[in-house]
Structures are given as C-alpha cells and as structure tokens.
Amino acid sequence: MRRQYPFHLIEPRWQQHWEAQETFRAFNPGEPPAAEHPFAVRHGDAAPESLEKYYILDMFPYPSGAGLHVGHPEGYTATDITARYLRMQGRHVLHPMGWDAFGLPAEQYAIKTGQHPRKTTEENVANFKRQIKGLGFSYDWSREVNTTDPNYFRWSQWIFLQLYHSWVNPATGKAESIDTLEFPADITTDEARREYRDDHRLAFVSHAPVNWCPELGTVLANEEVIDGKSEVGGHPVVRRPMRQWMLRITAFAQRLLDDLETIDWSDSLKEMQRNWIGRSEGAEVDFRIQESENSIRVFTTRPDTLWGATYMVLSPEHEWVDELATDAQRAAVEEYREAASRKSDLERTELAKEKTGVFTGAFAINPVNDEPVPIWIADYVLASYGTGAIMAVPAHDARDLEFAQKFELPVRVVVQAPEGESLEPLGFVGDGTSVESGFLNGLPTTEAKAKIIEWLEEKRHGKRTINFKLRDWLFSRQRYWGEPFPIVWRDGHHEAVAESDLPVMPPELDDYKPTTEGDPPLARAADWVTLPDGTTRETNTMPQWAGSCWYYLRFLDSQNTERFVNKAAERYWMGTSWPEIPPDLETWKVKLDDLVAFAFSKRANTRKRLVFGKIDTAQADRLEQVSGLSLAGCLHVLDNYAIRHINKCHGSSDVEKTKGQEAITSKDYQWLPLLISQPDNVEYLGKNKQGLDVIRFSLQINGTLMVLEEVRASSNLLAVKTMYKKKGTASDTAIGAPLFTSENDCLKAMSHIKWPAVKSPALGVDLYVGGTEHAVLHLLYARFWHKVLFDLGHVSTAEPFQRLVNQGIILGEDGQKMSKSRGNVVNPDGVIDEYGADAFRLYEMFMGPLEMMKPWNTKGVEGVYRFLGRVWRLFIDEGSYKDYEQAVTAAPDQAEALLADLKLHPALNDAEPTPDQLKALHACIKKVTDDLDGMRYNTGISALMVFVNEASKWESRPREVLGIFLRLLNPFAPHLAEELAGRLGEVSGNTLAYQPWPEWDDAFLVEDSIEFPVQVNGKLRGHIDITPETSREEIERLALACEKVQQFISEKEVKKVIVVPNRLVNIAVK
C-alpha cells in the first residue's frame, strides 16, 4: 500500500536525534544542563531546581516473553502527551521508564530449559525496550531501572532492613527504630528480650497457617489469592502452617485509610482500597461460659442487638472448642473440626452455599439478660477475623438467620425497621429503633450502640473496638528469581546482614526447582547457604512486589551507589513547595476567585486546593479542649471538590429555605479565614463513616450563623467538608461569646489576620497512570513502604502518588478481552510497520476517554493515519512527493537522501493571516489546551482534525499559523511535527520539545455576526442574525418577529421570553 507519508524514514531519524541530543533528560538539583541543551536554550541560566517540577510516571512493565501488547502503550502514550505538553508549558518534567523484571515466568522457563532467568530477562527487556523506543516516548533513559540489577535490589534489601530494624510506637502511631522499644519489667533475660523485640519488628517471622500453592511451589499473600486460587495461573491454594517472613502492614491500616482523603485517585479505586483495609467499628463483648469462670469474647458491629443474641458461634479452629465440647457432643465436634481442617479455602468458599455447624453442648450467658445461649461451631465464622467467635443475632443478620433456620434456633426481633422501609422485621439488617432491649428501648440504632457500649465498659463486660480486614503481608516466597533476604540464622535466631555486605547476591544454580525436601531452590546451594562463621542464610526470597514498592524513588537518582536516593533529588522531585499559603488577604481573595472559577470549569476533575490557614498554639489548645485531638500545626485547606459539594448541597436557596438556612454563595468563602481564626464556637462532632474526625466551626455575622465543617484528612490537614448558613445564634455548647455584631466588625477583624509562613503538604508523584489490576496489591504495598520510609525520615512525603489515573482495558476487535486463546491479540509491531508510530499513538488516544474500556478497531487506525497524511500534504508539495516516490522506486537505497528534495507546499507563504484563519487557529489552541489539562486526549485530537480540515481549504497558508499548529500537534504526533517544523524553518534548540506552548487570544474568537437559535417551548424553530452587541430587548424583538417562529406563536399567548446570553432565546407560549 502506498504510504501517506514516509513515516518509516522520519520516525527513526527523530528518535535518533532525541537520543543523541539527550533531549528528554531531566536535571537533578546541582546538575545543570549544558548550554546547548534545548532545556538551557529555553530556560537560560535558571537552575533546573528553580523551575516547577512535574513528575509523571507510568507503571513500569513486567517484560514478558510475549512482548508489548496494545494495552501497554495506551497509558504510556497518555503520559507522554502530557509530559511533552507540560515541557512546552515550561515545567521541568521527569518522565522515566524501567523494568519490573523479577517474576515467575522467567523462573519457570529456567526450570524447563536450564537457561538462567537472568538471560531470559535480559532478552525480554531488550525486546520491550526496542518496542517502547519505537513509539518515540520522551523518556529520560539515563534513569532506567531494572529491579533484578544488583545495584537496584541492593537497595530493596536495604529497605527491608529498615523495616526489620523498626517498630511502630503505639504512642505516636509511627515507625521508629527498634532501639526505642522499651522492655516490660518482667522481661529480664537476653532470650526473652530478643523474643520481645522480634515480636515487635515491622519485618517478623511467623509460623501461622499460610496460603500454600503446591502447583507453584510457593506461598502467596492474601492479595494474590482470588476465590481460593492463585491469581497467577489459577492453581488451588491450601492453608498450611509454615515459617514465613511477614511485614506488619496492619499497624498502618488506619493511616492507609485516612490518607486516601489527601490524594487524587478515582473514587472507585479508593473504594477498593477502603474495602480491602475493611475497617469496622463495633465492640468486643465477653460472654461468661455457664458453670465456668472463663468467658468467650466476641466481636460485633451491632452491640445494640445484644438482646437478640440467641446463640453463639465459634470458628472450628477456636482455641476453646476442645474444652467446651460436652461428652455427648464431643464425637460430633471432633468430626466437624476434622472435616473443616481438611478443606482448602477454595472448598470452604465453594461449599459455602449451605450452612453447616455442630452444637458443642455448652452454653454461655448473655451479659445483658443473663440468659443462657447455646454455643455452636461453624465454618462460616472465620478464625482469622475479630476474635474468631460471634454472637448470633438471627433476626438482624442474614447469615445468622440462614443458620438459625437450618438448625431451628430461636429468632428474636430487637430492632424495629423505620416505617415503610421493611414490612418484614425478620432479617432486617439496617438501622432502626431498638425494641425488647431493656434500657435501649426506643433508641435509634446509632444512639443505642453508644449507650450499650458505655454500659458494657462500665460493667466490664466489653469495650469499643475497631477491626480491620487487612492482614499482615506475607513477604517470603520459595523461589529462585527474587531478591534474597539480607538475613542469616544463628542458633535458630535471625540476624540482619550488615548494610556494608549488601547486596546479598543469589547463588548460581543448575537446577531451579525446589528441593525434594520442599525447601526453596536457594537451599540447593549448600556453599552459599553455609557461612564461615557458622551462620546459615535465609533461603526464601522476596515477592515480586518488593521491587515495585519503591522504584519511583530510585528513578529520582537511579545511579546512586551511596544511598537509595539522593536527599536533595528526592525533596525536589517529590515536591514540597506547592502551593503556598497566600501571603495576605488580598492574594487569598484572588486565589479564592480562581479556585471557585476552577471548581465550575471543565478542568474541575483535577484536584486543586487552597491553603487558608494554620492552627496556632492557642487554637490547638482550644480544639484539644473540645475534641481531645492534638491539632497544632494543622493546615486548613479548601479544594474544588468541596466547593462543588457545598454548592450542590447548600448553594440553592430553594433547598435551604425549608431548613431555615440561606444559600451559600461564592462570596461567603471569603469568611473562611475569619471562621477558623476567630470562631464563636468550636465543636467536635466525632468520627464520620470513614472514621475521620469532624470539627465544626461557627461564627455569627450580623444575625446569620455561618457554619463550617472540616475533617481531619491526615495528620496535618483539616479539609473543608461542608459549609452552610442559618438564622440564629451559636448553640449552647459554645465556648466563648459571639465576637461580632456587624459585618463591619468582621471585616475589621479580617484585616488583622496574620498569615503564617508555611508551605502546604507535599505532593509526591504528580501523575501516575496504570491499570486497575494493581488497585490493592502494588498500590497498597507501595503506600505502606512509603509511610515507613517517611516515618524514618528517608522521604519527605506521607504519600507516594498524589494523583493516579487508571487506564481502561483495550478489548479485541470482537469486543472480547484480548487473549492468545481467542486469537484476537493485536501486535503493535505490525500496526507500526504499516501506519507508523505517530498514527499508532494517535489512535490509542482517539479511541475514547483514557479511563474507559474500549474495543480495538484497525480501521480506526487508518482514520488517524489519513489525518496525518492530510497534515503532511498541508505542508508538502504533492507533486514533489510523487516525484520522490518514483525516484525511490528507481533507487530504493537512496530513500533517505532523496527526502531532501521534497518541496514545501506552494500555498505556504509569509502573508498576514486572515481573521478567519486566526479564528480557526485560536479555537484550536483553546480546545487542545483545555483538553490536555483535563486529559481528554480524544477530543483534543478531534480539534486538531477540525483545524486541518479547515486549513486544507486555504489557498494561502501563512507559515506563522501553520507553525503554531505544529506545536499543538507535537505532543500527539511528535515525529511528524518535528519533521515538518524543521522543514518550515529553523527551530531553536533543534527540537519542538521545549518550544513555548501557544496561548490563545479570545479576541480572535469573537464572531461579527451570529446565527442565534430561537426556541419555542424548548424546541428549535429558527435563527436570527445578531452581533455580540445586540441588546437583550433587540434579541427578544427579533425573535418574536422571526418568520419561522411566527407560525408557532401567532394565535397563542406569549407567556415569557428567556434570553440566554451566548446561547439561545426561548419563547414560552400557552
């Protein structure tokens, strides 16, 4: 097929140019670029670290043997377009790429063929790199990392040692050195001290039952087991006790949950993490065992239903089952336990349809009414969650009900459903009103919970408790191709390898299978395992997730041999300096206006926040008085999401009137600094659904009470949640008296507010793009490691990834997910050969919104390819291209050299652009800029197409206009844009990469005459010709006079005429 343009020559040429020029290198603090580098050409003498940075990251791939598939470049293209766009906008962009190269496939290939996994990995990396480079991404390859490189995994091992040498201090909730751990008085011997320490480390050894996958010959983390099968390969997984390394991620559960509030991830992704962490609030309640001194502790989220607890269930593995079973029931209990222990998780799940269980013969005493309740065992109660025992309330829990019905146990209704919600009280699990519940009768569920917990605590029958689903992270694998642990064993105890002895290299082996005794493959290397000093090495390796937990940090300084990352580089790229608190009230007001405008603009799906205050010591004391929270130094922030929320809930006067409130207007935000610095009243509202503390500030201004509610979004952040106004005064719980009686007083007070000189919380990676498949694995693990490193002072942000965007999956042409077995896999190499990298990139983005799932369609590639051909013909004389093609047929080896003979299109000239031309150009600049800000690549491309369709008709094509167009095209199709820009004239720095991004001027977009739509009763009936100056009255007159409209309104009564400026006019008739 004839090529639309010689992309096969242009693309490699520009890729070589960028590589030779190091066009896309990012510069660490103190390492300025050479004077001739295009970065220096653009920014002059400015130190790179003085520029605003942008760290844009892709999820680095596992280089599989199959090579790149079309899903990989989807995210990579999106980030590349944004990276190139922001570079042109003047940001200092860091955009790196590397390889997550440890993994099972290379090891399995090694077992089969004997080829060292390193060799397989190197081959695959080389292939991936070739494919990725062929797409012309603007990566800084000097920062490339590979997790299997000893210079990389040495630092993975080092971070493991940081975990090993740390514990979480319950007083601060933060990780600190294990040396700060104090021993209880009864721990006196060295042996006991060591044990106590080892029990507190963040990396610790456990002998608990683990997920063992016989097929893979390794254990797996909870996150890697799906429906009782391995996530990789779908092999069965069984529970089996083994000695394993664990990481204490559970100590960070609450912080991992809280800090989700501070980052810009999609709601669905945050929700997945929340579900995985699985926080639930409730109470532990002790049930005394009948005729015994002992009691059994249960966990429940519904202590208010205690009167409805008619039996109790223990998990079969519960430690007291043996003791409880009566002689009559012993045989049945034993049998049930035996059967349960034989079941794999898979079987337990699959057989879950039908409830099973056995009565132990024993009874417990319900503490609220002293009634005996039978104790059962059943495998629907899990040993690993809560206390491994429950109180069963069949009337208000679906599972308990099912069980009770099967075994004919009593059901007692103790919660009345709200009227209309459920006619059937049996099985009602929602909130209602307590009945038949002693002193709780008549209380709504929330209050009943609080009251019963108070009672339980007072009578010492139980206490308030919070439980998490999250389990500690099983961190060892029985594999060869992973990071060896920097741990040795001496006399049955583990010890850390000295930092100076890192990296611990894996031994060379001939056989990569596990040993016949079931030990990991590393155990085969007897010489390696046994050390001269009599210690033996740990033979497990780390899981694949280890390397990906911190690679984004290594990119900042990938060649450093002294530290895992240079401190200054980390501080600069992870960002600590934006945004600042406005220095004064005036600036604050300007920034506020910006933020409000932003909240209602098209770009509003990006989070933008404004810091408007900091809690000083006096304030902190006052807050501590009401809430018990220590909030000194906390910053107040307002973001665009909050503004939208407030507008939605409290911005409409209709809604507010009914509640005796007034609508919040954008002007009201200006009171925020005063509200937080000099409130009449501060209240602590307790924790919200997500377990976050809510604080209410209120202030009376001229008879109206303004109320602000904030949540503590992280340890140092109070985020505005909502805000409303109402008539009246502050409630009785107020601290202090109202300070202001008039608005003037308030304004006066505002002028005295002092703005603290602080910077807002750090950012981390500015934009991270990747698939959803890592929602609870990589992304949770990485956040966990990052928090440990943060606590220990090694990094400066509490969160690694400020903004995260998930790309949608690309389906096959048949609408099914792409897979080898379906035979619908699209190979990028083939597409690039036929249409070129620019067309491939463009199509990947043109398919639809980045985050959406969408099917591939090769015909669609032809569409964008034709578009690039039209761009080419906009600039290049068609005759000369035909001549070129003929010449190449005669002398194929001259193809490259002959390119020099191509001529520019004769319509290109230095004429003054016409108003129409400027309008087309500036409309394009505006649309593309807006769309790139909002990551709407598909509509951005369509704007480029609209411009080209228009410009193709021009008989005179001013260089100036087309040159600016090429800058807009550059992020999307950089090879073609660079080529044409080079032919159009000299480009400073010899690349478009650092040319300033064009700005649009609204003056060019104004139309002289407008065809203004006229509706009658909301239906389009005609148009009138107006100008931007036409008055409302004139528009109304023209609309009513319009001929087409007349036939719809004559003989009818015109009730109302609505003129919507810049939109339309609507005539309402009866």
Next chain:
RNA sequence: GCGCGAGUGGCGGAAUUGGUAGACGCGCCGGAUUUAGGUUCCGGUCUCGCAAGGGGUGGAGGUUCGAGUCCUCUCUCGCGUACCA
C-alpha cells in the same frame, strides 16, 4: 448479596453552571480525478415523512420556559468484593 461505575446513530464516541443532541473518526451511499483497482478530493448519512412537520439519549414518572445532563422508581451491562460478624 454488598460496593463502585456505565447505558446516546450501523460502530468508537462528542455535547460548559440544565441551553441548537449526534462534534471528530469508522462504516455506508453518491459524485470528481484515474485505463482500472487503490489513493486523494467533494457531497450525503439518527429516524418516520414527498413536504410541512412528527419522534428520538435503556424504561416509567417528576421538576423547569427548556432535561442526555437534576430528582424518584425501575431494567440491563461492566468492574470490584464476597460467610469480614
């Protein structure tokens, strides 16, 4: 079951705080260039209707001068999770 998200032409998808539904591309139809095919260029393409006009964003209601967009109910699909008390 629970949680989250999405339903718009033959297809992928566009539609500012509610304001001309279907941008852009694919496909299809017609025309021009070409010996022909391919390429390129021009025109058409939600639907019923000759037209005037009517209908139309999964379905049913509602709010509004005006609803793809907001509210209530409902159906379908996708993703996540699953005995987590």
